[in-house]
Structure formats: structure tokens, C-alpha cells
Amino acid sequence: MTSADLILKNANQVITLAGTSDRPLKGIDTNTLNIIEGGDVAVKDGLILEVGKDLQIGSDKVIDCTGKTVMPGFVDPHTHLIFAGSRENELGMKLEGKTYLEILAAGGGIQRSMGATRKADKAQLMTEAKKRLDTMLLFGTTTVEAKSGYGLNRDHEIKILEVIQALDETHPIDLIPTFMGAHSIPPEHKGNPDGFIDLMISMLPGISEMKLAEFCDIFCEKNVFTREQSERLLRAAQEHGLGAKIHADEIENLGGSDLAAEIGAISAEHLAVTNDMQMKKMGDAGVIGVLLPGTPYALMEEHYPRARAMIENGMALALATDLNPNCWTESMQFIISLACYNLKMTPEEAVVGATINAAHAINRSRVVGSIEAGKQADIIVLDIPNYEHLPYHFGVNHVETVIKKGDIVVYDSRPVF
Template sequence: MGKLMVQNAKQVVLVCRNGEKVLKGESMKDVVVLEEDGQNGVSIIVGSNGLLEAIDHDAKIQQKYKETKFEKVIDATGKCVLPGFIDGHTHPVWDGDRVREFAMKLAGASYMEVHQAGGGINFTVEHTRKASEERLYELFKDRLERMLKCGTTLVECKSGYGLDLDTEIKMLKVIQKAKKELPIEISSTFCGAHSIPKGKTAEEATDDVINVQLPVVHKMMQNGELEVDHIDVFCEKGVFNLDQTKRILESGVNAGLAINFHGEELHPMKSAELGAELNARAISHLEEISDEGIKAMAKSGSIGVLLPTTAYVLRLNKPPARKLIDSGVAVALGTDFNPGVFCVSMPLTMHLACVNLHMSMNEALAAATINAAASLGKADTHGSLEVGKVGDLVIINAPRWEHLIYQMGGHDHLIQYVVKRGDVVYTKP
């Protein structure tokens, strides 16, 4: 018995057709779309193992699978099918919202001014330290369920609102519990170096992450208590400098983690060059990246995870998406969901990438699928609709897939089904 058949689709967006692991430059404009041919729509088969088994026009699929029964059949007449979206950068485990800070930002306060006024990361850290693991999980669960309804089937989730051993471990355990219990898939990141805790210097915080927090995280990974994929540092003026960032990242690599960190957000720090030197899997933000940093990333293959929501909310310089793409850097997208940038929607993030970062809709979709998968080391299995990959689908009620970006904020009406490994995990009421 098969798990899922989707039939009669008007369009199926494959994104890739030939096993590409990442799209760069001009190739980002060429996402692959399989269209109905006049008489036949397009069908998709997800096998009992949750993997894509076949994608073709209806007549060919019906002939091949005429004797096969399926647990679920979806009639997608007039609808479009896309890969599940991949959110490459989020901070979703926290207590203590920062809605009051939004008024400060609207009045012109900078990120660091808010921080110095007792807001920002330290405000959330105070509340997250006090919160129980159970409360953090319930808050986290609600946010992930909202992301899922927006079509996100794989999300990168960071710790980083603890800044001490006990709270960072508490956050990572919350992420681990969600991995086991929720249908959305999670790639986890240890971000103990997200800020400088009150009462510590940057050097003391660096020492604490390297010699206190990381060894415990590593031991719990070895014992099978945690699954952690990446090491992250906020490399920024007034936070962790280039040398401190390098030492923390190298310690993370020694603990078995891949590098996926914050760089060049508020000030030019040469962190893109550092990331390239260390063969970082991904570097996020890049609002202040230099031409030399762009060249270094293009050469190293490090992926740039752009966060158009952050530049929008904080009124920062926009990350130079066009220059990055035209220079051969693979660009991915993330919502940067956090207490200060409360966005759960990849469709809205893609819209902002198109309007504010001057990306085309094809480029934005590639950045939210195959390139975001690559930024998490999962392009072999995720990010496109190709036989053998996971059966993660978003089915929208529209005659062309571009409506998902074009209809700003309209995804709650457009998205009819979200499918994870062949299981329907969301159906529009």
C-alpha cells in the first residue's frame, strides 16, 4: 500500500530535476515546474516509507499504479503543489515577549539602544531563565504549529536565550522533545554565544561557552540525550569579536557541530571572511558584508542565509541579495523568528525578499527550499520534489504557484494542505 497519491494538479514545482544540491547565480532563476498538458494534470506518489516515489502526468501514474491502494488520495484539480518550505534561521524557544520594544523601534531606537535600555536579548534571557521547561515547550509548540500552517516543514531552531549552562540545556531539551513529538522537522543549533550575560565580560562569556557549556552539550550528544547540528555565535561589535567568534566556532567543530552563525548584521566585522576560512556551512544576516567577504563566501561555498524580516523591522541596511547572487554565493532565506521579529511565515518572507531585496519569485522560492536545505546540510533529502527525497508538500488553491508570494499575507487562505513525509499534517478548515 502507498501512503499518498496527489492527482490532477495544475502545476507541480519540482525546483530541481537533476539532483542539484544547491542553486547559484543564474540557476536560481530556473526552478523546474511540471505543468498539466491540457488533458492530464500532474500526479505525485509518496511511498509507505514517506519518500517521493513518482512524479508524472496523471495518465502515466494511473497506468503504473492502477493496482495500488493508497492511505490517502488528494484531488488537486486546479491547484499547485510545491515542496515544503524550509526556514533557515529562527529563535523560537523563549518566554517574555518584547511587544513594548516595537514602539521604541518605531520611534527610532536602534537595536543597540534598545539593548542598552534593558530590552533586547537580556530581557528575554531573564524571562526564559525563570520559565519552566514545560512552559517553554508549550510556547514553542504553538509557534511551530503556526509555522507548519504557513507551509514550513523543516525549521532551524536555536537556543541562545539562556546564556548559562542550565538554561541553554533546558532550551535544547525543549527542542529535542519537539523533534520527537511534533510533525514539523527540526534542525537544532547551539547558540550559547548569543550575547554577553550581565556581569560577565565578552572574554569570560567566551570561556564559559567553550569550557563549561559546550562540553556538556557534547556529552549529552554522545549519550543520545540531544541531537544538535550547528554551532552559532553572534559576531558583532560590542558582543563577540572576531577572535572570540573563531575560538567558539572551532570548539563547536571539535564537538561535532557544523558552523552556521550570525555575521555582518550591524557593523562590518570581516566575519564573512572568517566563515569562509573555517568552511562555514552557512552565515546569516550579511547586511554589512564587504565585497571581499562576498568573494570569500563565493569561493568557499558558504551559504548566505538572508533575513528580510529583520532588515524590515529593525530598519537596517538591506542585505545585498543581488550582489551576492550575481557573485555566485548561494542565497537561502529564513524568517529570523524571535521576540523582536515575530514572523512565522516563509511566504511573507519570500514576498519581502522579492520586494525589498530585489529577488525574483523563482530566486526566492529556490532560497526557501533547496538552498535553505543546503544551509542545514539536508539538500540530499529535502528542498525539492525529486524521487527519493522526503514527501514534504504544500498544496495551494491557485492556478499558478506564484500566487503564494504575490498574495501578500494571503497564505492562510491559499494553503489547502501541508504534507510531511506523505502524512497530511494540516488541512485548511
């Protein structure tokens, strides 16, 4: 009899998402999830060995999953993980009705976080971000995209990218780095956004050579960067081998999503005020919509992305936390709930958005995002009888066991890494 390092036995549901690695999923239903009832998963050498019912494989380590749900670890494809300080003081301003752009203009928002992040050394940034990663792991997230963007000059942006690299090497969670120096215009470039874009472009060769980022992202927004500036930076990034991502149509529609389609960006983020034509254009171009329902929630905004219209217009959708000092959650489970209750996504669409489509959005669909033989063994066990409980029973952590690259890193809801 073959033997495995670990076997997950007799899960009420194994959400395999088998056969979904080739392209981002559209038209999702229960069949897409490819569920095995009463299923087993065998793990060997960090990879998934076999998935099925009553596997005839031995192992010294067996986890009984009776009554539980087994699924791929969550992939969080959009976070601003590295920052210093916090901004809880802005809640009062939001309650008084101040908008995001008003808070920014008053020296709050990204500017405030930039000040704290520039002051922080690498050790402090590592300590603060590690705590967030630990929480993410406890909540079942096993792969995280992390953007720079609170340094806003050469030295501090590089410092942040190096912190991401160091955390990737030392933490069980895999980090996918994105250079987002063009997150805001720093005070020293006020009134000269084009000069700032020039500076960001001049950093690309070094970032590419040092392999400090896989993607480049920009905040295309009123009072931040125009569509033209975004195009200039992202095309330069592509020439240096970085994939393009863009924060588009979050507050005002500047045509960032048209740009995403035209330059073949891997994803466009936020999309709260995107119109139907733009959705169709992105659907046709294969741009994945990364939706961040935590952000309008935290900003108390009425505009949630129109996920249903995006799906009708042929877009594949992924979900992410957008973890940042303005929208601070580590929980993809909470995001799945918001996606269903506020974006009207179905539980199936939300599960796909938080796993395989999220993996597609960061070019990791061949490695993670589904439970299939040969894939990396990033698996979570949830103490719920079926996946519908994920959005339905919200505000708590259902994750009991987390397996990362075949190792048990969370057991009985406690860290063991």
C-alpha cells in the first residue's frame, strides 16, 4: 500500500475545484466546485498525492474530518500588508460624513501612513506585518499578494519590498510582491505627479533585476494619478517583465478599467463605479476583476461594485481583503460574507473568488487554489458541514486546521508554526 505523510479522512465535503487551473472561471455553479462528499485527501512531500473517496493509502498521521468541510487555503490577491501605525482616529471623521478624498486632503489617509512607514525600520515593519500574517494563517489564508506603497520614494519603497521578501522567506504564508510606489503623490512631489511617475519608472529596472516584485500597480483616481500617467507607468513595467495591475474606478471613473483591457492587465481592482461597456471590454480581454467589499464597508460608502453586472458581462471575479490601515481585516471569511450579502454573489462564486480565481489573479493557478493531485498541499479544514455556512455564519473563524505545503501549521484553531 502506498503511504502518505498525512491523510484528511472522511470530510463531509471536499471542495476540490478540480479542473480549474487553466483559465479564470466564469459561469460558476455547484458543479464548478467539484465536491466530493465523504472525501479523503492524501498529502506527500508537500504536495497533494490523491483525492477521492475511501482512499487505500496508509499514513501515520490521519486527521478525522467527519462533519467538516475541506477546501483549498484562501488566496488573498490584494493587500497592502506592509505599513506602520494605524488610523482608528479616522472612524470619527467618517462618522461625521467626511469622504475618503476629504480625509486624504486633511493630511490623513495614505499620507499619514506614509509618515509612520518612512519612520519605521525594517525590523519594526517585519514585526507588525508578521502579526497580520499570523492572523491570516489562523483564518485560513495560505497565499497573499502584498503591495508596497507607503514609502513613496526610492529608499522607502525598496525597504518595503525587501520586508515582503524577508517575510516570504520566514513565514509559512507565500507572499507575492507587487510594486505600488504610485499609491499616492508624496508631499515632495505635490503638483508634479509626472515627475513622480518618472521617478517610479526609473526604479523599475532595479526592481526587476533584484526580483523584488512580480507585478506593478497604480492608483488611477481623481487627485491621484490620471489614466495617461497610469498607462505610462504600467507599460514601462510590462517592458521590464512585471505584470500590470490597476486600482481603477474606486471613487471616480477615469477610464482605468479601459486601460486595463487595452494593455492586457492581469487584473483590475475595486471597480466600484465601472460601467457596463467597460465590464464587457475587460471580460473580452480576460482582465480579472478583483473585488474588495471590505473597502466600501470601512468607508461607509454606498457604492459596492456591481458584481452581478460584471458576471453578466463576462468577467471572472476574485475577492480580496484589501488589508490596509483604512480597511483592516485579515479575514477572507468575512470578505466572502460581504461578497454574498453586499455584492449579491452566490456562495459558489464567492468560494471560487477566494480560491482559484484569486490564484489566477496573481499567476499562481498552477500551484494553488484547488485540491488536485500534484498541486501544492495548501488545504484548510473548517468546522462547518458545508461551504454555504461560510457566508451564512459570519463574523467568526470556522478554520480549525491549516496545512501549508504539506505541514500542519494550525491545529485545533491554534498556531503550530
